[in-house]
Amino acid sequence: MILYFSGTGNSLSISRQLAEKLNDKVMPLTQAVNLDLSQEQRIGLVFPCYWFNAPRAVTELVPRLKLNKQAYLFIIIPCGAQAGNAIWKVRKMIAAKGIDVAYSHKIRVPDNSAVGFGRNPNDQVWKFDRYAGRLETIASDIAAGLRRKHYAWWGPAGALCAIPAVQRRTLPMLTPEVNIDKCVTCGICTNVCPQANISFANGKAHCGDNCTQCLACVHFCPHQAVELNHKATPKAHQYHHPKVALSDITCSHETNKSTPTP
Ligand SMILES: Cc1cc2nc3c(=O)[nH]c(=O)nc-3n(C[C@H](O)[C@H](O)[C@H](O)COP(=O)(O)O)c2cc1C
Structure with a gap:
């Protein structure tokens, strides 16, 4: 079973591709926390890296998983460049459940946070071809039950980004706000938000304090009304994995909802 968390579809697509190669199934992490997975022999966790660390949503969900202590557990991080401490942090959480993560790896994909820095994630789709071979290797390693931990680089950057004083400066850069002058209250942002935030x-739309910064609302808003740093994201810069639809992301998060769509 491959459990994923995904805002813009990279992690979902990687999960699907792995599942196809491994003849396995995929499930959103938000749904998996409600199930007993203690009979699963192989569990994969696929989630993005944020600020060289694991997303807040993932660190909140992983401790709630009911896992098989004998399972072969792997972690794959689809990230823009460097996974930092994302693997290490979740591996520690899994170790607290008495399970040793057998295999971990990062894979480079378009960086959906580029929009926060005025850049276009769609300019990075070349990464799909460049790193396709790595996904093949990862799948065959997992199929062979290989035990190998790849921690990636930039651990110190992860530690730096986790310091509260640093977070107070960095997190606002990628925290979305709804521009109510542009918002038509279509509800797409509420449907794609994994945090019901x-x-x-x-x-009028309003963002709460529970944002995990997946940026799904920024990338899927049809009116570019969800902004970062009070700046609109140009339509051309809105990104989601080309093989992942809006409905896939909505379905991925719907069990985590408590707020109804308007
Ligand atoms: C808030 C935020 C922070 C990010 N920080 C990093 C980072 O530290 N290193 C990195 O390589 N990619 C970083 N990224 C890029 C994402 O890891 C990457 O685009 C990922 O594939 C998104 O996954 P998804 O499409 O499944 O949501 C960041 C993205 C966001 C939204």
Whole structure:
């Protein structure tokens, strides 16, 4: 079973490709926390790296998983460049459940956070071809039950980004806000948000304090009304994995909802 967390589809697509090669199944992490996985012989965790660390949503969900202590457990991080401490952090959480992560790897994909820095993630689709071979290797390693941990580089950057004083400077750079002048209250942002963090009151959208920074709302808003740093993301810079649809992301998160769509 391959469990994924995904805002813009890279992790979902990598999970699907691995599942196809391994003849396995995929499931959103948000659904998996409600199941007993203690009979699963092989568990994969696929999630992005944020700020050289694991996403807040993932670190909140992983401790709730009911896993088989004998399972072959692997972690794959689809990231823009460097996974930092993302693997290490989740491996520690899994170790607390008495399970040793057998295999881990990162794989480079378009960086969906580029929009926060005025760049276009769609300019990075070349990574799909460049790193396709790595995915083949990862799949055959896992199929062979190989035990190998790849921690990637930039661990110190992960430690730096986890310091609260640093987070106060960095996190606002990639924290979305809804521009109510552009918002047509279509509800797409609420549907793609894995944290039920966007609500509507008096016909106006509002972001709460529970954002995990997946940027799904920024990339999927059809009116470019969800902004970073009070700047609109140009339509051409909106990104999602080409083989992942809006409905896939909506389905991935729907069990984590408590806020109804407007
Ligand atoms: C808030 C945020 C921070 C990110 N930080 C990093 C990072 O530190 N290193 C990196 O290589 N990629 C980083 N990325 C890029 C994502 O890891 C990458 O685009 C990932 O594939 C997104 O996965 P998804 O499409 O499944 O949501 C960041 C993305 C976001 C949204």
